[in-house]
Structures are given as structure tokens and as C-alpha cells.
């Protein structure tokens with residue numbers, strides 16, 4: 001593993017208040033990394049420090065081996081950032097917005113055309129480059145911002161809730177571009193999202209709560225560790241089912257005429273139930289979800305208002 005982001009014993013205080021408390025984690029080069037947590041967990045503080053906007057209180061934060069406090073210029077060249085609030089100039093065309101960014105990054109004039117064509121092609125906006133930003137849909141604006149974040153060819157792209165407020169179809173498209181960047185360009189993607197189904201398709205997830213990293217693993221490992229599958233069973237012979245479940249030490253609850261059984265090993269549960277199958281009138285299996293993982297770890301929904 002080649003870690004492109006290395007965070008070691010990072011602490012950030014606002015006055016006496018500890019917003020981030022001694023966290024450590026790595027992000028592998030070329031991976032898609034999701035950074036999750038309830039409101040106030042410390043995500044923005046961490047991202048803003050990684051992006052050289054905030055100063056750390058203590059610890060070491062490296063991007064591509066460069067120290068975010070002491071080598072700000074090098075770090076800024078290595079990262080692209082797309083924040084939630086649009087910073088595009090609506091009164092300019094897509095092309096003009098991108099050109100302005102080239103100036104900002106001191107990209108030599110002779111390279112500007114090639115770079116604009118390249119990044120617009122990545123997000124499928126080649127035919128729209130002369131359009132005014134004000135005339136674009138929300139999804140297109142987000143794609144322009146992603147293109148702009150890539151104009152200086154960064155190794156890491158930070159995306160703060162890249163799909164919030166977009167309809168499901170547009171969200172799916174944005175994800176296609178994100179995955180393309182990872183696969184074809186080996187760009188490391190560091191993103192926040194409150195859509196659990198999006199977190200689930202990332203390579204690694206870190207969950208932050210109360211200023212600490214409370215879980216850090218692959219989505220598969222987190223689901224395996226923190227969720228159980230559930231079976232909902234209706235039977236013609238309740239007495240026999242209860243006896244069977246008790247004999248096999250399987251806990252159940254009964255509600256509205258069905259039995260709910262939670263199982264770490266679904267195969268085993270189905271094997272046990274096979275002897276009862278002629279009595280079963282209905283059975284429904286629900287796999288553990290990433291929402292369950294988040295709830296189990298933090299005790300909170302991803303968005304309290306959701």
C-alpha cells in the first residue's frame with residue numbers, strides 16, 4: 001500500500017474546545033475514500049486542515065509526502081478541491097471559468113487549451129464549453145466544478161458532498177465520473193457524503209464522531225462487523241417455530257403475527273428453518289445496510305434531520 005494521505009496524531013482545538021482529538025489514518029493512492037460522520041464530528045475541520053486552509057494544533061498531516069503546514073504550495077499543487085457551495089462565476093462561460101483557474105494555478109498559456117479540452121472530456125462537457133454557467137443545470141455545474149478541480153492535474157481530489165441536492169439520475173452520473181477518474185487517471189478521491197449507498201461503493205470508509213475516528217475499514221468489513229441479517233417469518237405452527245428457535249439458541253421477537261430473527265450467519269438460520277419449512281407461510285430476508293452500520297457505531301442517523 002502506498003499512502004498518499006497520512007494523518008498522524010492530528011489534533012485541532014478552537015480555544016479550549018477540542019474539535020479533533022488525536023486522530024490517525026492513511027488513504028491509499030488511487031482509492032476512493034469516504035469520510036463520514038454526524039454533524040459536528042470534525043470532518044470539515046480535518047478536510048480544511050488537509051487542504052491547507054486551517055492550521056493544525058498538533059500532529060502530522062502529509063499529502064503525497066508533503067507537510068500541509070510547512071509545504072503549503074506543494075500540497076496545493078497536489079490537490080483539487082470541490083466544496084459544497086459553488087464558487088463558479090455564473091456570468092462567465094464554462095471555458096472562461098476554467099481559463100481563470102489556469103491563471104490562478106500559473107499554468108503556461110501554451111498548455112491551457114490542452115488542459116481545458118482534457119478536463120471537459122473527462123466530465124463529458126466538451127460540447128458545452130461556450131455555455132454560460134448561469135444556464136447550466138445543478139448536475140452540470142457540479143461537473144464543471146469537478147473539471148475545474150482537476151485543471152492542474154492533482155493527485156488527490158477532495159469532494160465535499162459532491163452529489164447533495166442532485167436528483168438520483170444525476171447523482172449516478174457524477175459517480176460514473178468519479179469512478180472514471182479513479183480507474184483511468186489513478187486519482188485518489190477523498191469525499192464526504194451523507195448518502196449511505198454512496199459510501200458503500202467506496203474502497204475505504206472512516207467514520208468520525210465527537211472528534212475521533214470511531215471506525216475505519218472497507219464497507220464489507222464494517223457491514224460484517226456491525227450488522228446482522230434479519231429474517232421475518234410467518235408460520236402456521238408458532239409453537240413449533242418457537243421451540244425450534246429456542247433449541248438452537250436463536251433470539252427472536254414476535255410482532256404483528258411474524259417472528260423477527262437476527263442472524264450473524266444467515267446460512268445457519270436457513271438450515272435450522274429447513275426442518276420447519278412446511279409450516280412457513282412467508283419468509284422475508286433483509287440484509288444489514290450501511291445505515292445500520294452508521295447507527296450502530298455513532299448511535300445517530302447520518303443526518304439527524306433525515
Ligand SMILES: Nc1ncnc2c1ncn2[C@@H]1O[C@H](COP(=O)(O)OP(=O)(O)OP(=O)(O)O)[C@@H](O)[C@H]1O
Nearest residue numbers: 014017018019037038039040041042043044045046
Ligand atoms: N471556528 C470555530 N470555532 C469554534 N468551534 C468550531 C469552529 N469550527 C467548528 N467548530 C466546532 O468544532 C466541531 C467540529 O466541527 P466541524 O465543522 O469540523 O464538524 P463536521 O463534522 O464537519 O460537521 P458538519 O457535518 O455539520 O459540517 C463542532 O463542534 C463545531 O461546532
